[in-house]
């Protein structure tokens with residue numbers, strides 16, 4: 001009962017506070033009551049007329065005051081909405097309504113700020129997209145120009161020159177392989193962006209997977225006379241994840257380790273900690289500075305663009321690796337010092 005009464009009282013107070021003219025309305029009402037009592041005390045025809053006239057006057061004044069207040073508020077609102085629609089506000093401080101409309105003012109400010117952050121995000125995305133397209137065209141142009149160059153030289157007569165024709169063909173072939181790598185990575189990136197990269201999680205033997213990958217990689221390591229190490233105390237350790245995607249991650253990390261190491265070793269390690277399997281790929285290669293460590297997971301970021309391109313890198317590998325690892329609710333971590341080698345590691349759930 002008390003709650004209802006206080007609610008009604010609150011509402012009345014609120015309604016009154018919306019009219020700027022609270023005191024005026026009170027004064028007018030009090031004069032009406034006073035005159036009403038005077039008329040009752042000495043009821044004569046002229047008093048009744050005077051009372052009626054004053055009553056009409058008071059009512060009209062109240063109506064006029066309320067009407068003008070309403071018109072003023074509506075005008076300010078129309079102006080505010082027009083300014084919002086034409087994006088002419090630069091900050092929410094410019095949005096100002098009458099004091100008693102402060103709740104509405106706060107709502108409009110919030111709407112303005114929400115819209116602004118949506119627009120800023122859209123602009124940022126648009127910029128990223130343009131940059132990405134620029135990078136893609138640049139990356140495509142490099143191998144295509146090279147292939148074109150070799151074919152033209154061959155057609156211009158080098159075809160019959162036994163000393164160079166095979167070299168040129170091999171180089172053109174290498175660039176078509178690079179082009180193929182780039183297209184495959186681009187397909188992966190676009191699948192990731194559009195949310196179409198489907199994961200299929202199950203338990204698989206990580207030791208067996210690593211051994212099969214290392215067998216494939218051995219030829220690359222041998223070519224550079226690098227020692228490729230992997231020792232496991234167990235023959236079977238079950239990990240939970242998407243086996244094919246984890247294969248892609250490991251191939252990328254191990255190939256990077258081989259690519260960016262001139263002498264020494266590449267070592268794959270497995271550590272089991274409670275419910276987790278920590279997998280790391282360590283090398284004795286060129287290492288990565290702290291500044292570059294912050295950026296190597298960005299698409300197309302390469303410490304040495306020319307060198308990476310020369311050895312068939314696309315600059316997309318680690319961006320794909322990071323996405324796959326994060327889709328496994330895990331994190332890819334790096335420990336490296338320039339000139340002192342690098343170590344990339346991540347964890348998977350143990351079966």
Ligand SMILES: Nc1ncnc2c1ncn2[C@@H]1O[C@H](COP(=O)(O)OP(=O)(O)O)[C@@H](O)[C@H]1O
Nearest residue numbers: 256257260296302303308313314315316317318
């Ligand atoms: N093991 C590593 N040692 C040194 N630098 C590395 C290593 N792995 C990656 N990087 C650096 O990170 C960059 C990005 O790697 P990635 O996305 O796989 O592209 P890339 O196609 O060039 O290999 C590489 O260009 C290289 O500069």
Ligand SMILES: [Mg+2]
Nearest residue numbers: 256313317318
């Ligand atoms: Mg790579």
